Amino acid sequence: MTMDQAHIREVLTGVFARQDLEEVCKRRDVGGVIRILNKYGITQGQIAGLTGIAQGRISEYKTGKRFATAKSTFESIADGLGMPAHLRRSLGLAPGGSDDARRVGDGLQIPTDTFDLQLLAEAIGKRGEALKRRELLRMVAQLGATTTLAQSEAWEKISFALTKPSALDEAIVREMEARSAGFHRLEEMLPANAIFKGLAAHLREVGTILNGTTSDPKDDLRRRLMVVASESSVLAGWIASDLGSPPTARNFYDTAEKAAREANDLGIIACAYGYRSYIPSSKANHGRARALLASALDLLPKSASPGTTSWLAARHAEESAALGDKENAYRSWAEAQEAFEIADPDEDRVWTRFLDQDRFDAFRIATFSQIGQLSEAEEVARAVISRLPEVDRKRAGIILGDIAMAHIAHGSANEAARAAREGLAVVRETESVIWLPRFEILAKALERWRVQQPVRLFLEDIIMTKRQFSASRQ
Template sequence: MAVDQQTFQDTLDRVFARQDTLEACKSRDLGAILRILGRHGVTQGQVASRTGIAQGRLSEYKTGKRVPEKTSVFESFANGLNMPAPARRAMGLAPRQEADPTPQNGGSDLQTPLDAFDILQLATEAGRRGGEVRRREMLELAATIGAGMAFGRNDMWERLAYAITKPAAVDEPLVREMELRSEGFHQLDLVMPSRSLFKAILAHLNELTTLLNGMADDPHNELRKRLIISAGESSVLAGWWASDFGNMAAARTLYETAERAAKEASDPAINACLLAYKSYIPSMRGAHGRSRALLTEALRVLPASVSPTTEAWLAARHAEESAALGDRKQALESWGRAEDAFSVADPAEDRSWTCFFDQARFDSCRISTYANIPGRLDKAEEIASDMIASVGDFEQKRVAIVLGDIAAAHLRHGHINEASRIAKDGLAAVRESEFAMWLPKFEEVAKGVNQWRTKDPVRSFLEDLAVTKRQFGASAR
């Protein structure tokens, strides 16, 4: 159950006013602070989601296995928990600015209203930062933009405006900015609903198109090729978002644009990504054979060793669909390929779309695969429990995916009450993340348990499903 944010902040304020906590702050002993917080009901997961410090790293601080030294770590900790001024001073940190842009809701929701231009700036900055962009960082960046500060990057917009009217002005810095923006949209996909981003990515694609239309069709022009690749990567993501909220006509058009870009830039990895995104639609409808066929084609067109993370993603999805089809042998074979590729993968340094495929997402595919292999449901649940405990509150898309798979597995095993309880928890994650694409998974569970609707867990789940569907306006595709 969600904790009231004011109550949570009151707890933090009381803890940081304690003498033992202030002494721990003076010695910069995060381990001691975490132990004190824990005794007052503040979990490492809550700290992780608000500070952006991985829960595993917090555990190492708590046990003394690792001792933080960088000031940036203490800043993130203090800012994330909104530490009061006395505790900050004790830790040797400057007082936080009065004009603190961070919303006072603990970072659980992105409330700052942003228009398309704001999000274009946000995407550019997210791409520039690279790596995994934490939700709290996005809240602060969004609020900064909302205050009209624009990161001091006005020169980029001036160069873009000039290049759109004077194509010869397209240069390396401008192309790199457009690439960073494309990468940034993939980062934002992890922390913001697709509906909030769709208009902005269309504006980005329009600017890329205008630049490309003004340039000569020269296959030897490397800058032009890079812009085409950015357009392809952005079109794939925009198509994915369009399908998420049910605009299949727009999704098809955007996917076709991505295919043309992949062909013109001789970049088949874009096509492999496109096919992987497409595979989710038939999977949600129970057409696992069609989904696996798309993934088989994706693995075929992906050049060897071009993108280890993409190969790991495709093979893991292939294992999921094979397991759903009851093909145990192929599922384990594909999973072995996924593990081999993931062992050498670096999602943050791979293609723009691979930033999402970290250890937690890899584990969610393993959960789905094992849940459909006889005798491995217990192992799937064990992995799921560990994974959900390790992710932050902002990673509700992952939670929805995992709980939907586990609920479906319990239904196949005839565990009606357990399937309903887990599915209800999954629906809460769907609503939190606005991840409508995953609703059909829960609708299938609902069909399976409907005949037992007089049971309390089933009735509660079905009522929750009706509420969730009303939130999204209609049944998901």
């Protein structure tokens, strides 16, 4: 007897609650999904009709003649079947479906139009304070109603500045400063590729306006706009790293340094070195990473913001710990702690406003777990994860990776694999390619325990995740 659509949806709802379906989704085994659906009466033809995938291809997936690797295939399965957020995450997808907006977390849709993103970033930057999830939802909801008018007004101002460089005024510079600050805020909450186009368009506008002016040490408006260019380029470099393109990241960091030198802002150059240190660190080249951080700390003027000093010193401690240099790790951590105690994220430079107590504790976890204070590191880690908001999933992935490293140091392979697997799921969900090498290092360390089920499942997940990211870049 043929099922009607209502009955199909009822069956799917029941199947979606099953643990075995979640397990095959975590393995990104489309064939396994199809076999479970068939078991409960959903035919291959019905699956094809719901997902838009040819029935012959559905059959190949079921029998194992073909394996799904493309992100578009997983999206077709999840969107067509109407999978809930937890199964979408298991497949390595964003919690919501694909449409004209990017869904991030339950109910949060971020526009993908470049102007809308610029407008949202500018509005966030003008607030001048941290943004909570509820407030971001409200701002996104209001965006559609104001876009047309705001786009007209903004384009008139920018167009005037482009055609008449002498028209560069305080209002234009303030808007660009707010937009740059807003993009730094958005980076903390959204996957990299959700905001990169908007940031790139912002940089093009800033660059074009700067090209219409001449270098003049007495021109404060140009100097401030040059700071905007360098701060935005630093962020673009970080996002390029997050998207898995170190060469592009290095180009942006070089641009940021050149602009910062004209603006005579050594703090931004130090920031660029700090962000740049993550590239060798992800390849376990901790010596090179620490050298970059040492250069960054040397560059900082005495008047540097405490937040920047605290961040760079904490990173230096982290890399020193990775090198087994306990003396320098303790010394740098003491410097980081002293600066953090007087830092105020809301009053700091845009690139260190992320450094709240949770993020600072994440550095503590990474540092102390590597210098032998594992009990303290794990205690702090549990406390941080328990208070993380839903939108801050990137940070949870990093912390879980650090916990896994600590468990390996303890010799607890199964506990390490469980933490690593949970962290890897977050990496897939947030599409944070930059952290994948950390989990690959974990996989190598756990390889000798592969006969144990938790370890084997993690090793399968790492292979699947690498395929996902490889397919998404094609």
